[in-house]
Amino acid sequence: MKFTHLIEINDPLNPLIEPLTSEQLWRGLVLRAEQPMLFVPHLDECQILEKSMECVTRELRYGKVVIRDIVSYLPQLQVRYQVPAQEDIVGSSLTMTIEQPQPDALFVRFSYADDGVETEADIDAEEKMYVEFRRSAYLQSDIDTVRIIRELADAGKLD
Numbered sequence: 286m287k288f289t290h291l292i293e294i295n296d297p298l299n300p301l302i303e304p305l306t307s308e309q310l311w312r313g314l315v316l317r318a319e320q321p322m323l324f325v326p327h328l329d330e331c332q333i334l335e336k337s338m339e340c341v342t343r344e345l346r347y348g349k350v351v352i353r354d355i356v357s358y359l360p361q362l363q364v365r366y367q368v369p370a371q372e373d374i375v376g377s378s379l380t381m382t383i384e385q386p387q388p389d390a391l392f393v394r395f396s397y398a399d400d401g402v403e404t405e406a407d408i409d410a411e412e413k414m415y416v417e418f419r420r421s422a423y424l425q426s427d428i429d430t431v432r433i434i435r436e437l438a439d440a441g442k443l444d
Contacts, residue, residue, distance in 0.1 A: 288397040288420050292431050297389035305435065307361065307385055309443040310393070313434030314364045314381055316443075318356040321345065324433055325426075376400040395427045 295304040305313075317324045318341060321331050327347055335342040340357040354368045363382045370376040377399035384392040408416065437443050 286399050286401055286416055286419065288423060289394065290424060291392050291394050292427055293392055294431065295389060295391040303439065305391065305438055307383055307391060309438045310383055310391060310434065311361050312443045313437060315358065317430055318364055324430055370400060393431065397423055
């Protein structure tokens with residue numbers, strides 16, 4: 286499955302939205318990787334196993350399910366989550382890319398991919414429903430991520 290969508294962060298035509306700087310947005314995206322319990326409500330525990338300027342290796346626990354992943358950084362531009370295949374989990378990735386097409390405009394492109402079925406033509410109706418559910422959940426999670434980043438910025442925690 287592949288799924289990509291764009292969330293507008295700053296809208297120069299909407300004075301009701303407090304603009305974020307690209308630095309605040311970057312710090313928020315890194316914080317999501319390094320302190321995911323602020324962003325993921327059903328996460329029971331996160332252990333950072335290794336950390337460098339380029340990446341972190343994590344172990345996430347959701348009840349009895351444990352997932353290891355690697356989060357890598359392209360500073361001020363991109364955060365990439367890579368989940369290698371493990372136990373009953375297929376390999377997958379999430380890439381969050383900051384886009385600034387003009388000085389006052391700011392977006393984040395969220396791109397998901399997994400090692401499952403390549404095309405939707407290859408899946409049945411039940412699986413298509415599951416794929417649509419996942420896409421909806423990803424979109425809501427990403428909207429929540431941006432909301433939390435805004436809340437952290439408003440509280441002065443991203444400066």
